[in-house]
Amino acid sequence: MNRNEIIEAIKLIVKPYTEDVAALESINESTDFIKDLKINSANLVDVVLDVEEKFSIEIDNESMAKMLTVEATIAIIEEKMNSNAGK
């Protein structure tokens, strides 16, 4: 899965948690879930759980704390998927 495909997957995941249609449509690597998409910290947990399910990865507390932007989320998804592939 390339970066654009991951962004598309993230866009589908965050859709139920944001009211900001314009920000969702223009989602890109610099999009901040809290500042740009106005997702609260409780729903951010659901976003992370949905990312785990979609990409078959497990996200620890330390990684969760970093997952505030699309860019950081892609980095964590790629890191976890690569370490899964190495097993």
Next chain:
Amino acid sequence: MTNSQIIEKLPYGKSFLFVDELLQVDQNGAKGTFTFGKDLTFFESHFKDNPVTPAVILTETMAQIGLVCLGIFLLKDALTKNDMGFVMTSNVIDFLKPVYPGEQVWVSSEKIYFRFNKLSCKVKMENANGDLVCKGTISGMLISKHNG
């Protein structure tokens, strides 16, 4: 931690405590009971000459027994720090039957997940006849009280 120790740790004052007894709690859920005494102040006004327990109070009762008691059990030592609190972050509830002054209800919860300090549970409330009063999903989060 005993069930009565969990109730002692609840952060509510007397007029907003909706847990009489915690009957059972384990990793997967909690069960408890509360009686809506006829002297509770909201019955004077909800409604005029027709006292019925407000739906928000039923929701609060389900959250206190089903989520907060379970949350205290799951967190154990983490919650002993006084600067931490537990807040309701979302709920979806269906209400099926009214609860009148003096009625006792039983609440039970079933954990859906507890991850990253967020607890999400399926909850239900039943009356003395065993009829379902309300049911749904409630989520809450452990937060620092000084965090905005």
